[in-house]
Amino acid sequence: MKVASVLIPLPVQEAFDYEVGEGLDLARGDQVAVPLGPRLMRGIVAEVRETTGSNRRLKAVEALLEDPRLPERTVDFVEWAARWTLSPPGEMAATALKGLRAPRPRPERKLRRVGDRTPNRPTPGRTAVLEAIGERAMPGPELARAAGVSSAVVKGLVDEGVLEAFEVEALAAFDRPDPDHKPATLNADQAAAAEALAAATTVGGFKPFLLDGVTGSGKTEAYLEAVARTLKADPEAQVLILLPEIALTQALIERITKRFGAAPAEWHSGVAPPRRRMAWEAVVAGRCNIVVGARSALFLPFPSLKLIIVDEEHDGSFKQEEGLVYHGRDLAVARARIEGSTVVLASATPSLETLWNAHHGRYGWLKLATRHGASVLPEISLLDLRQSPPDPQTWLSQPLREAIGETLLAGEQTLLFLNRRGYAPVVLCRACGHRMTSPDTDSWLVEHRYTGRLVCHLTGFSMARPKLCPSCGAEDSLVSVGPGVERVEEEVRQLFPEARTAVFSSDTIPDPKAMRAMIQRMTDGEIDILVATQAAAKGHNFPGLTLVGVVDADLGLRGGDLRAAERTFQLLTQATGRAGRADKPGRALLQTWTPEHPVLMALAAGDRDAFVEAEMAEREAASLPPHGRLAALILSSEDANAVERIANDLATAIPNAERLEVYGPADAPLGLIRGRRRKRLLVRADRDVDLQGFLRSWLSRVKVPGSVRLTVDVDPYSFL
Structure with a gap:
């Protein structure tokens, strides 16, 4: 008899076997209806095999569905991703079928x-x-x-x-892009990079590249030219361009539409469900050549994927940390390997993992060392706040104030960067010292003056600012401590009342339409001073912007986790890189209490290599990524005793292994979220250790009850 192993889109750890009835011809990737308990479920056929019988009676496949068969390599990728992340393959399958759960567009x-x-x-x-x-x-x-x-x-x-x-009926198809529609004029470095990428896609086979270019060097033009040459060589080729944030997609879609005379498909959570359904069906039918999307676009059923581009590959937003835990950049490289295609990791500040692979010849290394056209990199200076401290209850030092005034007189724009949303990050009581926190969570409440509410950015909880301290009952005793972007904007309006000032953060920009409007206002010169979080620090080109002021350059260095220095260097490089991207020279002023910090000294000197060398040496000494590997096990439950018990069971069940250590269990840095107590165990292993094999062996020794949630995070990026 024939047996089909079927991936059910549920959090189950294996495929289910079903008998294949006579006359039913199934193949890997087919979508089928199968019984599961009292109901019929959609599933993906992972394997069909002949067998002489079974020691248990198998239920039969109910029907072959009319929906398209998933390409075999898409199923290969789903199964590989599940093994790599130690996730249920059914959940990965659900991600691959996400587009089919949406309704079709109306006729x-x-x-x-x-x-x-x-x-x-x-x-x-x-x-x-x-x-x-x-x-x-x-x-x-x-x-x-x-x-x-x-x-x-x-x-x-x-x-x-x-x-x-x-x-x-709306046809699931997108207009074919024209590679010759409106080509850009490239400089020598851009042309060489585009030629190398196009040659790789034409020859075929897995080829990874790092496209390493300073801010404003024209990386987008270079990889779009590679896309054009790929499509010219093979009109049926498909290209996936991944971006870390939805906010960046619209600008790139407009550039692609202008370059190729046709809009690409768009794939992310902000796209209306019927449009997602249309994109999914167009991709699997081969009627869509270019997709621009977020990390989940990796799971689309491409039959002819020739080129994957991961723009801003260093960005932490590519790591999904809730639900299915995976890193979009790493899975993009894996998908390219499975597809036998080219993958491009593009960044002005590549991650240390990517640089390590480029240094060791695992990735081709394409460099764009200068800005495109006449623009040059901004001059970066450190403002020592020990010598020029701001006035009490203000946040802008006198040198920065003067620079803003000079920029206004010149008719140019200023970006004040502070990666902290809201008005104030902490609200406490002067009488008893109580700090306002979210209920059932260790996270502090952030004050938002625009809405008059205190908000938890971790859980979304919000409340009106109370008149009485909830701890001691003192009236009007709550004070705001520290600055957020709203507080800096308040100071700017007092200092420069005639300036046109705006705030750019995820709180003040509620949707993509509002974001596009804000970006357009800034591009058109309708804003003089923009106070912004990282939402405006990457991927945007403001021609009139010549001054970037970093309000608190030390902020990211206080994190203390593995990647604090690397993230700070990347973020401040991206933020300062917004200045001087047109014909006027730019400058950046970084306010800091520690100008001697290696990260800030490297930024001021424009010496990325020195920073990378020092940071790599520290990581190597501790055998930390990229010289080693990490994995985290996070336990959480409303029952603190159950979490403690399972954490101890895991600690006593650790398998013997060489060149590998387990730390913990210990309380997670945020030990309480949404009423759930949290414990963490951290695994460090040498690069050549089979970390996933160790984790599978370990977890098979402990039965975790349903009341306790276990999250496995392979290669963690945050340590909350």
């Missing part, structure tokens, strides 16, 4: 002419409508615009029966 209503019928009362407007439509079919509003008449004229022709309405 489009169009109008067409009925035979040779003519209107009872011809008018110039009606004649224009009939000339505009000809033998075609058009939506009513589009027809009215083409004829230059009102919708009432078109409706009159429909009422008379001269035109008739009908519905057309």
Whole structure:
């Protein structure tokens, strides 16, 4: 008999076996309906095999579904990703089927002419409508615009029966991009990089590259040229471009549309479900050449994926830390290897892991060392706050204030960067010292003056600012401590009341439309001073921006985790890189209490190599990534005793292993989130140790009850 192993889109640890009935021809990747308990479930066929029988009676596959078969390499990737991350393969399968769970777009209503019928009362407007439509079919509003008449004229022709309405199912297809539509003018470095990438895709086979270019060097133009040459060589080729944040997609989509004369498909949580369904079906049918999306776009069913580009590859947003835990950059490299395609990791500040691979020849290394065109990198200076401290209860030092004033007089723009949302990060009681925290969470509440509320950025909890201290009952005793972007904006408005000032953060920009409007206002010079978090620090090009002031350059260095220095260097490089990207030179001023810190000294000197060398040496001495590997086990439950018990069971069940250490169990830095107590164990292993094999062996020794949630994070990026 034939048996099909089927991946069910549920958090189960293995595929389920079903008997394949006579006359049912199944293959890997087929979508089937199978019984699971009392209901039918959709599943993906992972394997079909012949067997002589089974010691238990298998249920039969109910039906082969009409939905498209997933390409075999997509199924290969789903299974590999589950093994690598120690995630249930069914959950990975659910991610691959996500587009099919959305409804189809509504049929489009169009109008067409009925035979040779003519209107009872011809008018110039009606004649224009009939000339505009000809033998075609058009939506009513589009027809009215083409004829230059009102919708009432078109409706009159429909009422008379001269035109008739009908519905057309939306075709899951995107216009083909034209590689020759509007090519950019490239400098020598950009052309060489594009040529190397295009050659790799043409020859075929797995080839990873680091596209390493300073801010403003034209990395996007270089990789779009590689996309154009790839499509020219193979019109059926498919390209995936990954971005770390939804906020960056619109600008890139506009550039792609301008370059190729056709818009790409868009894939992220902000896309309406029917559009996601259309994109999924177009991709699997090969009727979509370019996809721009977030990390989950990696799971789309590409039949001919030739090129993957991970833009801003260093960005921590590529790491998904809730639900399925995975790193989009790492899985992009894996998908390229499975597909036998080219993958490009692009960044001005590459991650140490990527630099390590480039240094050791594992990745091709393409460098863009200078800015494109006439612009040059900004001059970066450190403002020692020990010598020029701000006035009490203010945050901008006198040198920075003077620089802002000079920039305003020159008719140029300023970006004040502070990676801290809200008005104040801490609210405490002057009477008893109580700090306002979110209920059932260790996270502090952040004050937001715009809304008059205290917000937990971890859980989303919010409350009105109370008049009484909830601990001691003192009235009007709560004070705001420290600055957020809203507080800096308040200071700016007092100092420069005539300046056009705005705040750019995820709290003040509620949706992609508002974000596009803010970016356009800044681009058009309608804002003089922009106070912003990292939302504005990467990927944006503001021609009139010549001054970047970093309000607290020490902020990221206080984290104390493995990547604190690396993240700070990357973020401040990206932020300062917004200055001077057009024909006017730029400068950046970094306020700091520790100007002697190696990260800040390297930034001021523009010496990335010195920073990387020092940071690599520290990591190597401790055998930490990229010289070693890490994994975290996080236990959480509303029952603190259950968490403690399972943590101790795990500690006593650690398998013997060489060149590997386990630290903990210990309370997680945030020991309480949403009422759940949290414990963490951290594993460090040498690079060549089979870390996943060790984890599987270890976890098989301990039964975790349903009341305790166990999260496995391979290669963790944050340590909360």
